Amino acid sequence: YKTFDGDLKWDSHDVTYRILNYSPDIQSSLTDDAFARAFKVWSDVTPLTFTRLFDGTADIMISFGKADHGDPYPFDGKDGLLAHAYPPGKGVQGDAHFDDDEYWTLGTGPVVKTLYGNADGAMCHFPFTFEGKSYSTCTTDGRPDNLPWCATTADYSTDQKYGFCPSELLYTFGGNADGAKCVFPFIFLGETYDSCTTEGRSDGYRWCATTDNFDRDVKYGFCPSRDTAVTGGNSEGEPCHFPFEFLGKTYDSCTSEGRGDGKLWCSTTASYDDDKKWGFCPDQGYSLFLVAAHEFGHALGLDHSNIRDALMYPMYSYVEDFSLHEDDIEGIQYLYGPKTGPTAFPPQPNTPTTVPYPDPDNTDPTNEPRPTEPTTTTRSVDPTKDACKFTKFDAITVIEGELHFFKDGHYWKTSSSSDGGPTGPFSISERWPVLPAVIDSAFEDLLSRKLYFFSGTRFWVYTGQNVLGPRSIEKLGLPNSIQKVEGALQRGRGKVLLFSGENFWRLDVKGQNIDRGYPKYTDAVFGGIPNDAHDVFQYKGHVYFCRDRFYWRMNSRRQVDRVGYVKYDLLKC
Amino acid sequence: WSLPLKSVFVTFPGDIIKNMTDSELAESYLKKFGYMDTLQRSGFQSMVSTSKALKRMQRQMGLEETGELDKSTLEAMKHPRCGVPDVAN
Numbered sequence: 001y002k003t004f005d006g007d008l009k010w011d012s013h014d015v016t017y018r019i020l021n022y023s024p025d026i027q028s029s030l031t032d033d034a035f036a037r038a039f040k041v042w043s044d045v046t047p048l049t050f051t052r053l054f055d056g057t058a059d060i061m062i063s064f065g066k067a068d069h070g071d072p073y074p075f076d077g078k079d080g081l082l083a084h085a086y087p088p089g090k091g092v093q094g095d096a097h098f099d100d101d102e103y104w105t106l107g108t109g110p111v112v113k114t115l116y117g118n119a120d121g122a123m124c125h126f127p128f129t130f131e132g133k134s135y136s137t138c139t140t141d142g143r144p145d146n147l148p149w150c151a152t153t154a155d156y157s158t159d160q161k162y163g164f165c166p167s168e169l170l171y172t173f174g175g176n177a178d179g180a181k182c183v184f185p186f187i188f189l190g191e192t193y194d195s196c197t198t199e200g201r202s203d204g205y206r207w208c209a210t211t212d213n214f215d216r217d218v219k220y221g222f223c224p225s226r227d228t229a230v231t232g233g234n235s236e237g238e239p240c241h242f243p244f245e246f247l248g249k250t251y252d253s254c255t256s257e258g259r260g261d262g263k264l265w266c267s268t269t270a271s272y273d274d275d276k277k278w279g280f281c282p283d284q285g286y287s288l289f290l291v292a293a294h295e296f297g298h299a300l301g302l303d304h305s306n307i308r309d310a311l312m313y314p315m316y317s318y319v320e321d322f323s324l325h326e327d328d329i330e331g332i333q334y335l336y337g338p339k340t341g342p343t344a345f346p347p348q349p350n351t352p353t354t355v356p357y358p359d360p361d362n363t364d365p366t367n368e369p370r371p372t373e374p375t376t377t378t379r380s381v382d383p384t385k386d387a388c389k390f391t392k393f394d395a396i397t398v399i400e401g402e403l404h405f406f407k408d409g410h411y412w413k414t415s416s417s418s419d420g421g422p423t424g425p426f427s428i429s430e431r432w433p434v435l436p437a438v439i440d441s442a443f444e445d446l447l448s449r450k451l452y453f454f455s456g457t458r459f460w461v462y463t464g465q466n467v468l469g470p471r472s473i474e475k476l477g478l479p480n481s482i483q484k485v486e487g488a489l490q491r492g493r494g495k496v497l498l499f500s501g502e503n504f505w506r507l508d509v510k511g512q513n514i515d516r517g518y519p520k521y522t523d524a525v526f527g528g529i530p531n532d533a534h535d536v537f538q539y540k541g542h543v544y545f546c547r548d549r550f551y552w553r554m555n556s557r558r559q560v561d562r563v564g565y566v567k568y569d570l571l572k573c
Numbered sequence: 574w575s576l577p578l579k580s581v582f583v584t585f586p587g588d589i590i591k592n593m594t595d596s597e598l599a600e601s602y603l604k605k606f607g608y609m610d611t612l613q614r615s616g617f618q619s620m621v622s623t624s625k626a627l628k629r630m631q632r633q634m635g636l637e638e639t640g641e642l643d644k645s646t647l648e649a650m651k652h653p654r655c656g657v658p659d660v661a662n
Contacts, residue, residue, distance in 0.1 A: 005661055073656060077588070084656030099656075234587030247581060258583035265585070276586050286653065294655055304659050308635045314606075315634070316653045 001312065001331025002303035008087040009301040009335045010059060010094075013047045014549065014565070018058035021174060023288075024206065024225040024237060025104040027113050027166060028173055031288060034106065035062060038292035041311070041322075042300055045329050046336040051550060053563055059088070060299045062292075064100040066204055075099035078232040078263075082286055082316055085295035087303075096295040098288070100205075103231045103280075107287030107318040110227035112138060114152060114163020115170060122163060124150035124227075131157065137228045138165035145169075148226060165227060168196050168208055172221020175207065180221060182208035187215055196223035196237065206237040230268060230279025240266035240281060245273055254281035287318055297328065301335045387412040387422045388573035391549045396535040396570070397442045397488065399451060403539060403570060409437030414572055421572050434467050435460060441535070443488035443496055445509050452496075454485040476507055477514035487536020489543060499536045528552070528560040544570070599623070599642050602650045603630060607660030633659050 003009075019035060022028045032052075039050040052058075068074040071092060075081050078101050085096035098104070105111050112124040127136045128151035135141075138148040148167050153159040164170055168182040185194040186209035193199075196206040206225075211217040225231075228239040243252040244267035251257075254264040264283065269275040290311075297312050305312040310325040387405055395406040405412045405422065412424030428435050435453055442453045451462040459476070460469035474480055478498065487499035495515070496507045503519035523531045526545070535546035543554040546566055553562040567573045593601070600623070603609040608626040624640035631638045634649050 075656070079653050081656040082653050102653075232588075233585065247583075258581060258585070260582050278585055278587075291655075298655075298657055303661070304633070304655070304657065306633045306635055314654045314657070314659055315649065316655075 001305050001307075001310070001327050001334070003301055003331065003335060004087040004303050007301065007335065008089060008093075010048075010088045013336065014049050014051065015060065015300075016051050016053050016058040017060040017062060018053045018056070020061055020063040023064045023098070023100050023104045024173075024222060025100075025231070025285070026106075026111055026288060027224070030106075030111055030113055031104075034287075034289040035292050038289055038296050041293045041324055042296060042332055043339075045324060045339055046332055047338075047340050048300070048336055051563065054560075055562060056564075059094050060296070061095040062098075063095075064098045066100045069097060071097070075101060077101045078103070078280055083291050083295050085298035087298060088301050094299045096292070096299050098291065098295075101232050103282060103285035104288045105285030106289060107284060107320075109284050110137070110282055112150060112165050112227050114150065114165065117149065117152075117161075117163030119152035119161045119163040122152040122161070124163070124165065125153050126150070128153065129155050129157065138226065166224035167226055168223040172208065172210060172223060175210075175219075175221035177210035177219045177221045180210035180219070182221070182223065183210055183212050184208070186211065187213045189215065198236070204236060227282065230266060230281060233265065233268075233277075233279030235268040235277045235279045238268040238277070238279065240279075241269050242266070244269065245271040247273065284318070286316060290319065290322065291316065293322075297332070300332060302328070302331045305331070387424060387571055388567060391567075393535060393546075393566070395439045395441045396544070396546060396566075397444070397537045398539055399442070399444050404442070405571065406439040406442070412571070414570065432460070432462060432467070434469070440484040441486055441488045441499075443490060443537075445494075445496070446490060447494055447509070452488065454488070454498075456484050457482065459485075476512060478505060486534050487545075489536055489538050497536075499533070502531050526554060526558060529554065539570075595642060595647055598650055599627070599647070603627065605658070606630070607658035608633075629660070 017035070017039065019032065022031055036052070042048055043050055063069075066075060067077065073084060081099055082102055083096065083098040086093045088094050110126075114122055114124060124138065127134045129135070130139070130142065130151060135150070138150045140146050140148050143149060147169055148165040149162050150165055151159070152161045152163055156162060171179045171181050173179060182196065185192045187193075188197070188200065188209060193208070196208045198204055198206055201207065206223040207220050208223055209217070210219045210221055214220060223237060225237045226239055229237045230240060240254065243250045246255070246257065246267060251266070254266045256262045256264050259265065264281040265278050266281050267275070268277045268279060272278055294311055302312050304314045305327050307313060307325060307327045310327040312328055312331065387407070390407055393405045393407045397404055402413045402415055406428065409428050410425035411428055412422040412426070414422050428437065428439065432453065436455045438455055440454045440456065442451065444451050448463070453460045453462070454473065457473050457480070458470035459473050460467055473482060473485065478485070482500045485498050485500050489497040489499070491497055491506065494509045496509055497504045498507055499522060502522055504522050504525075505518040506515040507513075508515055523529070526543070529545040529552040530547045533545035533547045533552070535544070537544055541556065545552045545554070549565055549567060551564060551566050551570065552560050553564070555561045600609075603623065603626045608630045609623075627642060627646065628638045628640045631640075631646060636645055636649060639646075
């Protein structure tokens with residue numbers, strides 16, 4: 001293995017990435033998955049963690065582009081250069097670029113994940129038979145609406161399992177139309193278009209309007225490529241037209257005639273001789289997963305290896321059952337060390353209580369024995385604790401407008417008005433004497449200004465310095481099956497949502513009881529957040545779900561609009 | 574029993590023209606991936622030797638180090654690959 005001059009590497013093990021755009025060749029959900037698996041190749045053997053960001057600047061910015069895509073290293077059309085990436089650092093350093101003149105698949109030909117139909121998003125099964133005919137691509141046969149579909153089993157006639165294939169008649173991606181499908185015909189600069197076009201763009205991507213008049217509504221999206229679409233050439237994304245005429249001869253399949261490189265091509269109109277419209281036929285394509293894993297190796301600090309079977313060998317080759325080569329493992333562990341934590345040690349029967357915390361890393365204090373389960377026992381106070389060193393807090397909530405972070409008998413505060421770091425540690429027992437060291441959640445009732453604290457199955461209510469409790473949470477109408485309340489979310493006048501496990505209850509604070517119709521599943525109402533969040537609170541108009549070092553922020557429309565680090569964005573370390 | 578077609582090569586519109594000669598391909602490859610420049614950078618005053626650059630590339634690719642533009646070396650140069658140079662420059 002080789003590293004870059006100066007052993008360039010990321011100084012933090014928490015690496016973030018962001019996917020800036022997508023290729024029309026493969027559905028975005030499959031692209032997300034391929035990239036996530038490519039990162040997992042490296043996190044499986046190092047302490048590195050990879051978190052995806054949806055906005056802002058991430059360490060590794062990932063994008064697709066063609067030919068000259070904005071950096072000094074243009075791509076070169078189909079084949080040849082497939083992708084490149086920069087070693088760790090700021091700006092373009094650490095970024096990975098993929099050549100969108102390539103045909104991106106998972107290495108074995110078109111990858112089609114179906115939509116709608118009755119196959120729950122299963123992949124197309126090629127070949128499949130339909131009414132006695134075999135199909136190795138999606139087809140519009142049998143449908144009056146011209147929507148391409150496929151069977152998700154070998155024989156549609158017997159199994160009747162099907163789904164629809166990507167097409168601009170179903171959806172678009174990117175643009176500003178939230179995935180709306182194309183509207184044909186549409187008007188653009190006064191011209192009428194009844195199919196996707198690259199007109200008006202210099203990057204060669206096909207697009208369409210999602211209303212009948214782009215000039216008026218300026219609503220558009222990019223067209224997904226169909227599995228029969230050609231790549232490269234001058235008709236990217238268009239399907240082959242069979243039969244077609246070339247040099248006076250008729251072809252009803254792809255051919256390499258006329259080319260010296262043996263690549264298969266076809267005409268996208270009935271006559272290449274007249275229209276000169278063509279593209280390369282879909283082939284096995286290049287595995288986005290394998291190429292991404294290689295490029296992410298560069299983005300983490302590895303240079304090319306001269307071991308032919310290593311992932312960091314510069315030439316592409318498709319491998320079905322991929323596993324990281326010893327040379328790659330030695331290289332990445334030279335930079336970041338081996339993976340630590342429970343997955344690195346075989347489980348020990350009768351594990352002593354000093355088992356490492358579920359997700360230890362080098363910021364965890366190691367001199368304290370940790371119980372395997374959080375408990376409500378009291379702990380001695382240690383004034384030297386630095387909040388920025390913690391990866392997880394017992395509870396986070398807002399009291400008197402300030403974020404409070406509770407941990408092991410202490411709490412820290414950050415002011416919403418300044419960007420300074422946390423103040424503290426303060427002793428919980430000094431301000432709220434009867435409270436235990438471990439607080440699972442807390443909230444301030446905005447009407448009465450009372451403070452509710454939860455720990456295990458008990459809760460306390462402070463009104464100024466007066467306290468009521470401990471009382472059992474059953475008094476609030478919560479079931480006795482609850483082990484602890486992990487989060488509290490004020491909802492309008494006198495209502496608070498209490499979270500535990502995968503459920504939440506709505507507390508009527510005045511009536512001190514749970515409203516009818518609860519519990520509800522958290523992920524049924526708050527989609528897209530982890531269902532094992534251990535802190536839930538409201539702050540500056542957003543709802544925060546915290547797990548480990550990260551938070552998922554939800555806006556008023558219950559959309560996750562940000563994922564970030566508690567440490568940097570909330571604690572302001 | 575069937576004569577091979579007499580292939581006619583067509584220039585396709587929009588195709589990125591790649592029909593370079595083998596030596597043009599080799600020179601561009603050695604420069605693009607850092608094999609050629611490196612030698613200059615090392616300060617040798619002697620004329621840059623393509624043969625040395627080829628040997629370096631053959632070593633990186635696990636090929637036989639002939640220093641010649643032989644068939645396997647040429648094939649390797651035509652193989653799809655990563656765009657990061659093999660020798661940092």
